[in-house]
Each structure stands twice: as structure tokens, then as C-alpha cells.
Amino acid sequence: xxxxxxxxxxxxAALLIASAGFVVACGGSQPSTPAPAVDRRPVVAAxxxxxxxxNRLAAPDRGSLVVSLLLNARLVELNHKTHEIxxxxxTKWSLAADGKTYTLDLRPGVTFSDGAPFTADDVVFxxxxxxxxxxxxxxxxxxxxxxxxxxxxxxxxxxxxxTFPTPYGxxxxxxxxxxxxxxxxxxxxxxxGEFAKAWTTATPPAELAGLGPFVLTGYAAGDRxxxxxxxxxxxxxxxxxxxxxxxxxxxxxxxDAERVALExxxxxxxxxxxxxxxxxAVRTLASAGKVxxxxxxxxxxxxxxxxxxxxDQKKPAAARPWTDVRFRRAVLQAIDRxxxxxxxxxxxGTPVDGPITPGNKAWxxxxxxxxxxDVAKAKALFAEVGVADTNGDGVLDVKGKPFAIELxxxxxxxxxxxxxxxxxxQLKKAGLTVDVVALELPALVERINxxxxxxxxxxxxSGDTDPSVNLDYWLSTGSFHVWNPAQAKPATPWEAxxxxxxxxxxxxxxxxxxxxxxxxxxxxxxxxxxxxxxAAPNLTxxxxxxxxxxxxxxxxxxxxxxxxxxxxxxxx
Amino acid sequence: xxxxxxxxxxxxxxxxxxxxxxxxxxxxLAPGDVTTESAMFGATTAQVARERARLGLDRPALERYGLWxxxxxxxxxxxxxxxxxxxxxxxxxxxxxxxLLAGVALICAVAIGLPAGLLSGSGRFPRTxxxxxxxxxxxxxxxxxxxxxxxxFVAARxxxxxxxxxxxxxxxxxxxxxxxxxxxxxxxxxxxxLGLPLAASFERVQQAAAADGAGARHALAARARGVGLARxxxxxxxxxxxxxVVSVFGLAAGTLxxxxxxxxxxxxxxxLGRLMFEALATRDTPLAAGCGAAAAAFLAIWxxxxxxAAWWLDPRLRPEGGR
Numbered sequence: 001x002x003x004x005x006x007x008x009x010x011x012x013a014a015l016l017i018a019s020a021g022f023v024v025a026c027g028g029s030q031p032s033t034p035a036p037a038v039d040r041r042p043v044v045a046a047x048x049x050x051x052x053x054x055n056r057l058a059a060p061d062r063g064s065l066v067v068s069l070l071l072n073a074r075l076v077e078l079n080h081k082t083h084e085i086x087x088x089x090x091t092k093w094s095l096a097a098d099g100k101t102y103t104l105d106l107r108p109g110v111t112f113s114d115g116a117p118f119t120a121d122d123v124v125f126x127x128x129x130x131x132x133x134x135x136x137x138x139x140x141x142x143x144x145x146x147x148x149x150x151x152x153x154x155x156x157x158x159x160x161x162x163t164f165p166t167p168y169g170x171x172x173x174x175x176x177x178x179x180x181x182x183x184x185x186x187x188x189x190x191x192x193g194e195f196a197k198a199w200t201t202a203t204p205p206a207e208l209a210g211l212g213p214f215v216l217t218g219y220a221a222g223d224r225x226x227x228x229x230x231x232x233x234x235x236x237x238x239x240x241x242x243x244x245x246x247x248x249x250x251x252x253x254x255x256d257a258e259r260v261a262l263e264x265x266x267x268x269x270x271x272x273x274x275x276x277x278x279x280x281a282v283r284t285l286a287s288a289g290k291v292x293x294x295x296x297x298x299x300x301x302x303x304x305x306x307x308x309x310x311x312d313q314k315k316p317a318a319a320r321p322w323t324d325v326r327f328r329r330a331v332l333q334a335i336d337r338x339x340x341x342x343x344x345x346x347x348x349g350t351p352v353d354g355p356i357t358p359g360n361k362a363w364x365x366x367x368x369x370x371x372x373x374d375v376a377k378a379k380a381l382f383a384e385v386g387v388a389d390t391n392g393d394g395v396l397d398v399k400g401k402p403f404a405i406e407l408x409x410x411x412x413x414x415x416x417x418x419x420x421x422x423x424x425x426q427l428k429k430a431g432l433t434v435d436v437v438a439l440e441l442p443a444l445v446e447r448i449n450x451x452x453x454x455x456x457x458x459x460x461x462s463g464d465t466d467p468s469v470n471l472d473y474w475l476s477t478g479s480f481h482v483w484n485p486a487q488a489k490p491a492t493p494w495e496a497x498x499x500x501x502x503x504x505x506x507x508x509x510x511x512x513x514x515x516x517x518x519x520x521x522x523x524x525x526x527x528x529x530x531x532x533x534x535a536a537p538n539l540t541x542x543x544x545x546x547x548x549x550x551x552x553x554x555x556x557x558x559x560x561x562x563x564x565x566x567x568x569x570x571x572x
Numbered sequence: 573x574x575x576x577x578x579x580x581x582x583x584x585x586x587x588x589x590x591x592x593x594x595x596x597x598x599x600x601l602a603p604g605d606v607t608t609e610s611a612m613f614g615a616t617t618a619q620v621a622r623e624r625a626r627l628g629l630d631r632p633a634l635e636r637y638g639l640w641x642x643x644x645x646x647x648x649x650x651x652x653x654x655x656x657x658x659x660x661x662x663x664x665x666x667x668x669x670x671x672l673l674a675g676v677a678l679i680c681a682v683a684i685g686l687p688a689g690l691l692s693g694s695g696r697f698p699r700t701x702x703x704x705x706x707x708x709x710x711x712x713x714x715x716x717x718x719x720x721x722x723x724x725f726v727a728a729r730x731x732x733x734x735x736x737x738x739x740x741x742x743x744x745x746x747x748x749x750x751x752x753x754x755x756x757x758x759x760x761x762x763x764x765x766l767g768l769p770l771a772a773s774f775e776r777v778q779q780a781a782a783a784d785g786a787g788a789r790h791a792l793a794a795r796a797r798g799v800g801l802a803r804x805x806x807x808x809x810x811x812x813x814x815x816x817v818v819s820v821f822g823l824a825a826g827t828l829x830x831x832x833x834x835x836x837x838x839x840x841x842x843x844l845g846r847l848m849f850e851a852l853a854t855r856d857t858p859l860a861a862g863c864g865a866a867a868a869a870f871l872a873i874w875x876x877x878x879x880x881a882a883w884w885l886d887p888r889l890r891p892e893g894g895r
Contacts, residue, residue, distance in 0.1 A: 041741065041742065042741040042742040044741045052655055052656075053656065058656075060610050060613035060614055060615060061609055061613060062613075136619060136623070138610050138613065138614055138619060139614060141619070142614055196656075200656050201655060202657050217744065218744040220738065220739065221662070221842060222666060222738075222842025222846065222847065223738045223739060223840075223842040224737065224739070224741065226741075226742065226744050246741075246742055248741035248742060250840070251840060251842070252737075252840050253837060253846065254838065257724065257838060260728045260736075261735050261736050263728050264729075264731060264734075264735050266734060266737075439603075440602075440603075440604070440853065441608060441853075442603060442604020442608040442853075442854070442855055443602065443603035443604050445604055446603040446604040446608075449611075463614075479616065479617045486617065
């Protein structure tokens with residue numbers, strides 16, 4: 001007995017020493033090696049979901065968008081900071097007197113990552129693929145004007161002519177969404193009608209060829225994509241090359257896991273903005289020099305609260321007082337927007353007056369109708385439309401019958417769930433009963449599409465600051481005209497007026513004329529309030545301290561939209 | 573024995589069909605479908621309608637189920653709506669990752685739970701037994717999700733293990749040995765998150781079995797003869813009481829499966845649980861059905877192995893009465 005107990009002591013000591021050796025050998029989340037003279041570790045960026053495909057023309061998701069920005073190049077690039085287009089594969093362009101024909105000079109001497117030369121044939125091929133009915137590309141609608149495609153023809157090995165169906169205000173900025181693909185690699189697939197199935201994520205990396213700053217070297221499904229600097233990159237000229245040899249896109253599905261990974265030094269670039277709850281902790285890290293934060297200002301897009309204004313409703317009109325604009329104005333005046341910002345965004349937000357936030361500097365209009373926070377005024381407006389406290393219990397009713405609004409929002413989106421609760425709480429103070437129901441996104445979208453709801457609190461990403469690129473939202477015929485989509489003819493005079501103004505400004509090329517008309521659109525919008533905008537979050541993103549040279553901007557993706565300027569900070 | 577194996581194989585087929593049918597039902601009957609993503613990112617109403625027609629989503633649910641069943645019985649598991657790739661290949665890769673995680677978690681649970689249960693049930697270390705019981709109760713109360721979050725937080729603060737993923741960035745360029753070690757390093761947090769609660773349940777079962785066995789005549793006699801502690805624990809205590817513990821291994825499959833989903837999401841482990849969650853969230857019916865089938869097969873095989881192990885230890889438990 002005693003001998004067995006004595007034997008335990010040296011055995012325990014050996015176990016301790018072995019454990020210590022193991023910990024030392026492993027030494028933290030990175031292998032413990034002497035600090036290298038040059039930092040050769042890949043830059044690691046987070047991706048929220050796997051790309052559906054490496055073929056951007058066949059996949060509309062954000063994962064595919066980010067990968068496409070890294071592997072492919074475009075004719076022009078939309079600068080996410082200035083919101084202006086800049087040359088890329090097209091070095092210069094001119095607009096003919098007809099206002100719809102552009103001649104683009106392409107950059108000579110550029111080759112794909114496999115060495116094949118980039119020519120006008122690749123541009124013609126890419127447009128053909130986008131418009132091919134067998135491809136049925138989800139990005140085709142972004143490149144059609146009034147339902148008609150852009151005509152493309154080559155006038156030389158390095159010159160193409162694009163003819164729009166009509167003069168088009170946004171002009172060439174819509175080309176920012178079109179990656180130029182290699183005709184020599186994909187023309188057979190297009191000819192056979194198999195283009196939509198080409199370049200899935202099962203495609204070996206060696207079969208891909210692109211004009212982007214990086215090439216794909218490996219893909220571990222569900223875990224990460226490995227990329228390396230494209231030595232043949234020249235889309236923005238011979239002097240522009242990424243300063244990073246290797247880039248890893250790590251798939252991190254949860255946003256809190258992403259922030260933890262940044263804190264632990266396992267991530268260099270975030271996928272999206274920081275949540276308000278995380279700002280304080282990350283700013284503390286920034287003060288210690290471990291990360292860098294980038295304040296991007298108010299978001300381009302704000303969440304919106306809208307009511308169901310569709311005509312085909314089963315609920316009787318008396319049960320839908322929100323169809324009267326006075327009710328919607330009352331809702332807006334019952335909500336304290338600064339309190340909303342303080343609660344939902346923890347102070348990191350900007351109250352807004354209308355659909356265009358101050359983050360969209362070129363198109364934001366000032367001097368819009370104001371609806372200041374005023375609960376008494378709100379109650380008076382509610383009473384005008386027959387919603388009043390007739391029995392003195394402090395709760396508004398309709399002719400003595402209980403009245404409640406079901407407010408739907410997206411489950412799992414913290415900002416929207418919190419925002420809905422704040423809206424409900426504020427309206428309750430005015431006596432209005434609001435029941436918040438959080439639904440999974442597919443269920444929410446189905447309710448929106450079927451029109452089976454009272455009110456929704458949700459947000460739509462526009463992708464571009466120019467309102468003419470989002471006509472589906474502004475026009476009464478649009479499928480994204482969410483409060484009353486796809487109207488055969490405008491249901492109201494003010495929607496008819498917005499339709500007229502939007503069609504007009506979309507056909508103009510003079511910027512100030514377009515802006516003047518859009519200011520009028522915003523005024524009409526805010527007067528009639530088909531959707532209520534309360535506040536825009538102030539966007540902040542972060543990177544590790546070892547990455548620099550990025551140009552963050554408030555359009556997604558905030559950091560990787562221009563990866564060719566990224567470089568590693570030099571050690572001091 | 574052959575009758576048993578045939579019966580279990582039949583049960584496996586039934587389980588697989590039932591689980592995958594349930595997945596088809598859930599994704600078909602839940603509101604929305606896989607075209608939601610396309611609609612949110614710019615596809616027109618007409619394009620969405622064409623996509624639904626191409627994927628057969630415009631057909632009645634029963635008809636879609638019939639078509640799916642017919643293909644599945646021919647061992648054609650279909651193509652993922654979202655990724656456009658064969659479901660079999662998508663599921664196989666991820667199932668391997670989950671099997672690795674579950675296997676190592678089970679080894680960890682056995683390595684911690686059984687010795688802890690033996691020590692605490694032996695009656696020879698009363699104070700240790702109290703501490704172990706307390707720790708086990710706490711771990712039993714904590715769901716794997718919470719354990720994963722706590723461990724991730726600790727790992728982030730201390731740096732003693734990676735917080736997410738399966739391999740380090742750039743691992744593709746490393747040698748095989750380094751990559752194996754790297755995967756092992758990334759297994760630490762998810763394995764502990766899954767394994768610790770399971771170890772607690774093994775400890776409780778082992779403790780109860782050992783407490784019974786410690787009072788048995790052969791065990792008392794061995795002590796009286798002065799048999800060493802390690803030998804006494806192994807031969808006099810564990811071997812006679814192992815059978816009820818091993819039979820619990822079969823039930824561990826369900827615990828591992830249900831825990832794996834949460835752990836894989838928190839730690840970004842690229843396993844079957846995460847793939848199943850994504851397939852359900854995006855209403856990718858063929859992929860969800862494939863994941864359900866794989867999970868059911870895993871459960872059936874694991875419980876069969878658990879039963880076989882129990883019978884090997886205790887022939888009295890065999891269905892033919894030990895023959």
C-alpha cells in the first residue's frame with residue numbers, strides 16, 4: 001500500500017512536467033517560434049458564410065461577392081469611400097452626344113492569372129454570359145435598363161462600345177457589379193448551356209483564372225479559403241499590387257465568435273461592422289495598440305418601419321388605420337429618436353429624417369418635413385383617425401374595440417429585435433399596443449411577399465448610393481416597393497409623382513439636375529411616410545494592428561472592396 | 573449474432589429514411605424557401621419564379637416528397653439547392669469532421685469520466701469524491717453551448733487554444749505532421765465543450781457502479797489481501813462493473829449529436845451539425861435530408877457498437893443468452 005502511494009508522487013511529478021512541456025510547446029494559439037524578421041503569416045479575414053459558387057454570375061450571395069472581388073477585376077470600380085467610380089480594367093471612357101453610348105479603352109498588357117491575355121473579347125463574353133437566358137444570372141437585373149440589356153461590341157482588341165437602351169444617369173457605375181471573366185476558360189460551358197454550373201466550390205483552384213489581386217490556392221469546405229497574391233495582377237496599372245503574399249478567408253458564422261477571434265489575434269479583418277455592444281471592448285484593445293478601429297460614419301442604409309399599404313387585404317379598412325398618413329406621422333412623433341439611438345445603438349447612431357442617411361453625402365437632402373418627438377401631438381393625430389382611448393384605461397382602441405399592431409422583424413438579428421422592442425415600448429407610452437414577433441428570415445420574407453402582416457421592422461441593403469440603381473424600391477411597379485409592391489398603376493398621386501421624378505432623374509446625366517429631383521422625391525416621401533426611418537447606426541469596423549493600407553468605406557464589404565492596397569505594417 | 577446484426581441493419585435503414593423524411597417535411601412545410609436569398613440579393617420576381625420551377629418548388633409538397641423518396645431509394649441523394657453540388661459529397665466531408673470531433677470528445681469523456689467515477693465510487697477518497705461529485709453536477713447542468721462559450725472566452729483571453737476553425741491560416745503549406753498537430757490544437761475547445769458534460773455523466777454512472785462494486789465480497793477480499801490501489805481499481809472494481817457504464821456509451825451518441833450543433837456553431841468547426849443548421853435555415857431540402865440521414869446513420873451505428881461492446885464485457889447480456 002505504502003509503496004503504491006509513494007509511486008504516485010514521482011508519477012504525478014512526471015505528469016506535471018509533461019503537461020508543462022506540452023503547454024510550452026503549444027504556447028498559445030500560434031506556434032511558439034522566435035519572432036520572425038518578416039511577418040509571413042497570412043492575413044486572415046472573416047467571412048460570415050461560405051460562398052455558394054466561385055462564379056459570381058451564378059451566385060448572388062455575399063460570400064460569393066467577396067470572393068469575386070478578390071479573384072476577379074471589373075471595368076470600373078466604385079470607390080466605397082468617395083462613392084465615385086474609378087478606372088480599373090477600363091482606363092478611360094467617353095460618352096457620345098446621344099447620351100447613351102460609351103466608348104471604353106481597356107488597359108493593355110493585362111493578363112489573367114493563368115497568363116492568357118485580357119482583351120475586349122473577355123468583356124463581350126462576360127456580358128453575353130450575364131444576359132444568357134440559360135444562365136438566368138441573378139445579377140442581370142442590375143445590368144438591365146428598363147428591362148433591356150446593354151449592347152456591347154468590340155471596336156479593337158482593347159476597346160469596347162457599350163450602348164445603353166436609353167440615357168442612364170448612373171452611367172458606368174453599374175459595371176462595378178460585373179466581374180470580367182475569362183472567355184478562354186468558360187466559353188465552352190456557355191455554349192453548352194452549362195455556364196450556371198461552372199466554377200462551383202468543388203472546382204479545383206488550378207482551373208480558375210481571374211484578373212483580381214489574388215488567386216485561390218485552397219478551399220477547406222466550411223473552414224476557410226486560402227488565397228495567394230496574383231503575380232500577374234495589373235487591373236489598376238503596373239504599379240498597383242497587393243502588399244500581402246497570402247490571404248485566408250476564415251468562415252466564422254457567428255458575429256460574437258468573430259469579435260473573440262479578433263481579440264485573440266486569430267483574425268486580422270472583420271467581415272462587417274462591430275456591434276454596439278462590442279465597441280467599448282474593441283476600443284480598449286485599440287488603445288492598447290492591439291487593433292485599429294475605423295469609424296465609417298452613418299450607415300448608407302437605415303432600418304425602416306413600414307406598414308402594409310397593399311390594397312388586397314383581408315382586414316377591413318377600419319382595422320387598418322395606418323393607411324391614413326396621419327396615423328404614420330403619429331407613430332413617428334410618438335418615438336423619441338435620440339432615445340432610440342441611445343438604446344438600440346448605445347449612442348453610436350445618428351437620428352435621420354428620411355430614407356437617405358447623412359452617410360450618403362451626394363444624395364442626402366436637408367430641409368425635409370420634420371416630425372419632432374411629441375407624445376401629445378401623436379395622441380391627437382391618432383384620435384383624428386379614430387384611434388383613441390375611449391374607455392380611459394390608457395390604451396388606445398378603435399371605437400371601443402381593442403386595437404393592437406403585430407410588428408414583425410427578423411429573428412437572430414440583434415439590432416432589429418432590439419429596435420422593434422424599443423419601438424413597441426415607445427408606442428406603448430402613447431397608448432398604442434404593439435406585439436413584436438421575431439421570425440426567421442425565410443418566414444419573414446414570405447410574409448412580406450404574401451402581404452400577410454401589419455407592420456415590419458427590417459432593412460434593405462442598397463449596394464450603391466445612387467438611387468437610380470435601386471429603382472425597384474422607389475417605383476410603384478418595383479418588387480422592393482415593400483409597403484405596396486408591384487402595382488399595376490400607382491395607387492396614390494404621390495407615388496405617381498415619385499415614379500415620374502425617378503424616371504426623369506434616371507434618364508438625366510447632369511448630377512445637379514438629378515440631385516434636385518431626388519431632393520423632391522425625398523420631400524414627397526417624408527410627407528407621405530410609406531416607411532418610417534428613425535436612425536442609422538454609426539459604422540465602426542476593426543482590423544488587427546499588423547494590417548494597413550486599407551481604404552474602409554461604408555458600402556459592403558467595408559474592407560476588402562479594394563484589397564490590392566493592403567499591406568503588412570512594418571515592425572518598429 | 574447474425575440475426576441481431578440484420579435486425580440492426582434494418583433498423584438503420586428505417587431510421588435513416590425516417591430522419592431524412594422528417595427533414596424534408598420540416599424544410600418543405602416551413603415558411604419560405606431557398607429562393608429567399610436570391611430575392612434579397614437582386615433577383616427579379618420572374619427570376620425567383622423560374623428558380624422555384626427549376627428546383628421543383630412550385631410542385632405540391634407530397635409530389636416533391638415522392639420524387640425525393642424515389643431518388644433516395646435508388647441511392648441518389650440529389651443536388652444541394654444552394655451549392656449546386658451532390659449532397660453525398662458535401663455531407664461526407666463534413667461528416668468526417670464531426671466524426672473526428674465526436675470520437676475525440678468520447679475518448680476525452682472516457683479518459684476523464686471513468687477514472688474520476690472509479691476514484692469517487694471506491695469509497696477510499698471521500699473528500700475527493702465530494703469535489704468530483706460537485707464538479708460533475710455543475711457540468712451536467714451546463715449545456716454544451718454554454719461550456720463552448722465559456723471555453724472560447726477563456727481561450728481568447730489566455731491564448732492557450734484557438735477559439736475557432738479547424739486549421740490555422742496557411743496550414744495548407746505545412747507538412748503532414750504539422751497539420752495533424754494543428755488540427756489537434758484546434759480540437760481542444762470543441763472537444764472539451766462536448767466532452768466535459770459527457771464525462772460528468774460517465775462519472776456519475778461509473779461512481780454508482782463502483783460504489784456498488786466496492787462493497788462486493790471479491791473487492792473486500794482483494795483489499796484485505798493488500799492488493800495495490802491501481803490494480804484493485806482496475807481488476808476488482810472496474811472490470812466487474814464496466815458493463816452498465818459501457819451500455820451508456822450508446823446513449824452518448826444522442827448527447828454528442830445534439831451538443832455538436834451548438835458547439836460547431838460557436839467554435840466554427842466545419843462539421844455536420846453546422847451544415848445541417850445552414851441547410852435548415854436556408855431551406856435547402858436535399859442537403860437537410862442528407863444531413864438528417866447521416867446523423868441517423870451515425871446514431872444507429874454508434875448504439876450498435878455500444879451494445880456490442882457491452883456484450884463483449886458481459887456475455888450474459890447477449891440476446892441469445894450468452895451463446
